[in-house]
Amino acid sequence: MRRAILSLLTVHLCPATVLTELNKIAGANGIGRLDIVENRYVGMKARGCYETPGGTIMLKAHRAIESITLDREVAHLKDELMPKYAKLIYNGYWWAPERVMLQTAIDQSQDVVNGDVRIKLYKGGVSVVGRKSDTDSLFDSNIATFDDDGGAYNQADAEGFIKLNALRLKMASLRQSRQP
Amino acid sequence: MPKLNKVVLAYSGGLDTSVILRWLQETYDCEVVTYTADLGQGEELEPARKKAESMGVSEIFIDDVREEFVADFVFPMFRCNTVYEGEYLLGTSIARPLIAKRLVEVAAETQSEAIAHGATGKGNDQVRFELGAYALDPAIRVIAPWREWDLNSRDKLMEYCEMHNIPVEMKRGKKSPFSMDANLLHISYEGGNLEDPWSEAEDDMWRWTVSPEEAPDQPTYMTISYEKGDIVAIDGTPMSCHCVN
Numbered sequence: 001m002r003r004a005i006l007s008l009l010t011v012h013l014c015p016a017t018v019l020t021e022l023n024k025i026a027g028a029n030g031i032g033r034l035d036i037v038e039n040r041y042v043g044m045k046a047r048g049c050y051e052t053p054g055g056t057i058m059l060k061a062h063r064a065i066e067s068i069t070l071d072r073e074v075a076h077l078k079d080e081l082m083p084k085y086a087k088l089i090y091n092g093y094w095w096a097p098e099r100v101m102l103q104t105a106i107d108q109s110q111d112v113v114n115g116d117v118r119i120k121l122y123k124g125g126v127s128v129v130g131r132k133s134d135t136d137s138l139f140d141s142n143i144a145t146f147d148d149d150g151g152a153y154n155q156a157d158a159e160g161f162i163k164l165n166a167l168r169l170k171m172a173s174l175r176q177s178r179q180p
Numbered sequence: 181m182p183k184l185n186k187v188v189l190a191y192s193g194g195l196d197t198s199v200i201l202r203w204l205q206e207t208y209d210c211e212v213v214t215y216t217a218d219l220g221q222g223e224e225l226e227p228a229r230k231k232a233e234s235m236g237v238s239e240i241f242i243d244d245v246r247e248e249f250v251a252d253f254v255f256p257m258f259r260c261n262t263v264y265e266g267e268y269l270l271g272t273s274i275a276r277p278l279i280a281k282r283l284v285e286v287a288a289e290t291q292s293e294a295i296a297h298g299a300t301g302k303g304n305d306q307v308r309f310e311l312g313a314y315a316l317d318p319a320i321r322v323i324a325p326w327r328e329w330d331l332n333s334r335d336k337l338m339e340y341c342e343m344h345n346i347p348v349e350m351k352r353g354k355k356s357p358f359s360m361d362a363n364l365l366h367i368s369y370e371g372g373n374l375e376d377p378w379s380e381a382e383d384d385m386w387r388w389t390v391s392p393e394e395a396p397d398q399p400t401y402m403t404i405s406y407e408k409g410d411i412v413a414i415d416g417t418p419m420s421c422h423c424v425n
Contacts, residue, residue, distance in 0.1 A: 015250035016220070018411050019364050025402065027388045030395035032366075036267050037377050041304050047377045051388045052269045052366040058258050058411065059269065061404045066261075078260060086264045089257060092308030094277035095315035106260045110409030113259075117406070122399040124392030129401075 022054030030124040032056040041091040057126055061117040064128040069112045069136045078109055112136040186292035187323060188213045188241075188283050190309070193228030195348060197298045199337050200325045201235055202344045204296055208323070213239040213290045215283055219275050220246045220364025234347060241286050246364055249278055254365055259409040271366025276305060280312030284320060294321035301327040358385065 026032050032053035037045050066075060081102060088099045115133030119126060142152040187204055191197045191214035204212050214232040216225050225242050232240050253274050264270055283295040295313055299305035301324065310322050331337050341348050357372035367388055373379045383391055405413035412418060 014247060015255055015410070016246040016364060018414065019250050019254065020220070021414055023364070023388065025400060028390065028395070029400055030390050030392035032389050033386060034267055034269075035381055036265070038265055038268055041307055042302065044302075046370065047374050049369040049374060049381050049385065050268065050271060050366050051386060052271055053389050055254075055258070055269045055271065055365050057404075059261060059263070061411075062258055062406070062409070063261055065406045066409075082260050082262060085260050086262045086270065089262065089270050090264045090268075090273050090304065092273075092276065092304065092311040094253075094274075094308075095280070095312045102260075103256060107256070107409075110259050113409040114407050115405070117404045119402050119404060120399050121402070123395040 019054045019058075022057050026053030026057050026121065026126075027051075029121040031121060031126055033124070057119060057121070060126045060128060061119055062113075064117045064131045065113055065115050065133070068131050068139050069115060069133050070109065071138065074109050078106065081105070182293075184208045184210045184294055184321070184323075186211045186213060186290060187294040187296050187321075188215050188287045188290065188292045189296045190279055190283060190298065191216050191228060191232060192223075192298075193225075193231045195334075195337060195341070198231060198235065198346050198348075199331065199340050200296065200298050201232070201237070202346050203325055203329060203331075203340070204323065205236070206344070207328075211239075212237055212296075213241065213286060213292055215241045215286050216243070217279060217282060218242075218244040218246060219249050219278070221362040223362075231347070239290055241282075243282060245278060245282065249275065249364060253278055255410045269366065271363065272305070272361045272368050273308060274365065275361075275363045276308035277312045280309050281316060283309075284313055284317045287317070287320060294323055296323040296325065299324065299326065 032051050032055065034050040034052065035047075036050075037047045040046050070078075085099065085102050085106070088094070088096065088102070093099050114136050115131065117128060118130035120129050121127075140152070142149050187208065187210055189197065189201055189204060189212050191201060193216065201212050201214070204210065214228070214237050216228045216232075218225050229240050229242060257270065257274050262270060264273075283297075286292070287295055295309075297306065297309045299309060306324055306327070310324070313320050313322055331340055338348070340346070358369040358374065359371045361368045369381070369385055372385075374381060403415055404411055405416070
C-alpha cells in the first residue's frame with residue numbers, strides 16, 4: 001500500500017529501478033543464492049557463488065506469463081535455442097552476428113507476452129500462484145475443463161490422432177518381431 | 181609494434197586497476213584515459229576520479245550506465261529465460277559487452293589506439309571484453325596486463341605500489357578473501373575457501389540476501405506486469421524510462 005502511494009508521489013520507475021526494487025524484496029526474503037561449479041570457456045572448471053535476487057524472480061515470472069501466451073511450438077523452440085544463446089553470452093559472443101540473429105527470433109516471440117503474474121516469496125522460494133493476460137491469453141477454460149464443455153473439444157478426435165501417431169511405432173515393433 | 185600514444189583503461193579506482201594504470205604509463209610510455217562505469221555495483225565512483233587525477237590522468241570518463249545495462253542487455257537476455265548450465269543467470273557475462281562497447285566508444289572519442297582491462301589470463305572476462313571490442317572495432321588494440329606482467333600476488337602488487345608511489349588506502353575492516361564482481365543483476369564470489377568445491381560458503385560471505393532461515397515468517401506477495409516480454413510494472417506501479425534517481 002505504502003509503496004504504491006510513494007510511487008504516485010515520486011515518478012515512474014524504469015528498467016534499472018525494476019531490478020533494484022526486485023533485488024530489495026527478493027533479498028529480504030532470502031531469494032537468489034547459487035553455489036555451482038561451472039565450465040569456463042578457457043577450459044577449466046571453476047567454483048563460484050552468486051547472488052541474483054531480482055533475476056531469480058524475473059526468470060520464474062517470465063516463464064509464467066509465457067506459459068499462458070506462447071504457442072506450444074514457439075515455446076519449445078525457444079527452449080531448444082536457449083542453451084545455445086546462453087553459451088554465446090557466457091563465452092563473450094554478445095556482439096557476434098549469431099547472437100544478433102537469435103535475438104531477432106527471441107524478440108519476435110515476445111510480441112504476445114503481455115499480462116500479469118502473481119508471485120509468492122517465502123524463505124528463499126519463489127512460487128507462481130496466478131497468471132493472466134487480458135489481451136493475449138491462449139488459455140481457454142471451455143476447452144480444458146473437466147465439466148461439460150458444450151462441444152468445444154470433440155473427444156472422438158483423439159482416437160484418430162493416437163492411431164496415426166502409433167502407426168510408425170507399430171511398424172518399428174513389427175520389424176523387430178520379424179527379425180530372428 | 182607501432183608506438184602507443186593513448187590507451188583507454190577500464191578503471192575501478194581499486195588496487196588492481198591502479199597498478200595497471202601506472203604499469204601502462206611506465207611500460208608503454210603512453211597516456212592513459214580512464215573509463216569507470218556505474219553498473220549498480222553499489223560503490224561510489226567519484227573517488228575513482230580523484231585517484232585517476234592524482235596519477236596524472238587528464239581524460240577521465242565516468243558513466244552511469246545502469247539504465248542501458250538493464251534495458252539493452254539484461255531485459256533482452258531474460259526474454260529467453262536464459263540460464264547457463266542449468267543454473268547460472270549470467271550476471272557477470274551480460275555486463276561485459278556493455279563495458280566493451282563503452283571502451284571502444286571512448287577510444288574513438290579520445291583517439292586512443294588501444295583499450296586495456298584488468299581481467300586475468302585465466303578467466304572468461306578477458307575473452308568477453310576482447311571479443312566484444314574486436315567485433316565493434318576491428319582496428320582496436322587490446323592490452324591485458326595480467327597476461328604480460330609477473331605481479332602474481334597481492335604482495336607483489338603492494339610492492340609495485342610502493343615502488344611507483346601509487347597511493348593505497350588502507351580500507352577499514354577485513355578485506356574480503358573473495359574475488360567479487362558486482363552489478364545491478366548480481367554479485368559473484370570466487371576464491372578463498374570456495375576453491376575447495378566441498379567446502380560450504382560461510383553465511384557471512386553473502387551480501388545482498390539474508391539466509392532463508394533469517395527470512396520473514398510471513399510470505400510476501402507481488403504482482404508483476406509484462407508488456408512484450410519485459411516488466412513494466414510492479415504491484416500496479418507503471419515504470420517508464422523517465423527515471424529520477
